Amino acid sequence: GAYYLISRSLGPEFGGSIGLIFAFANAVAVAMYVVGFSETVVELLKENNALMIDPVNDIRIIGCITVVLLMGITVAGMEWEAKAQVALLVILLVAIANVFVGTVIPSTEDKRSKGFFNYQ
Structure with missing residues (x-):
């Protein structure tokens, strides 16, 4: 990875300090990603x-989970991480497809009043 290339190019002293940073x-x-994910889930709730306790503590609970x-x-290892990455990629692709499909579906009057429009 990046640490290997840096340590081979600049030496172990620079590689170690840059690797730590x-x-x-x-x-x-x-x-930051976990906080952003938690805030998004709380907004959807x-x-x-469907709030659990209150918005601030819900962010903390979802973040901890x-x-x-x-x-x-x-902790399960690289094999499980590779499988999880494939599953997360599929979820990401479905979410991107959902954005395109959602722009074609007619928006309700409530959504229009909030500024959400589709293709006219």
Whole structure:
């Protein structure tokens, strides 16, 4: 990966320090992704009147569950991680297809009042 190339090109001193920064940056990125995912799920729950406790604590609960699931995939090993990546890719492709299909479906008057329009 990136650490291998950096350590071979610049030497172990620079490779180690850059690898440490790279690992920290990935940890921060995962934290931000989990918070974004949790906030999105809570917004969807609010639309359907399905909150667990309150919006702030729901973000925390969903975030903790997500981190535990991600940790479980990571601890299970690279084979499980590769399988999970394929499943997540399929979910991502379905979500992208859903965006295109959703733009063709006529929008309701309530959605139009909120600024959501489809192809006219």
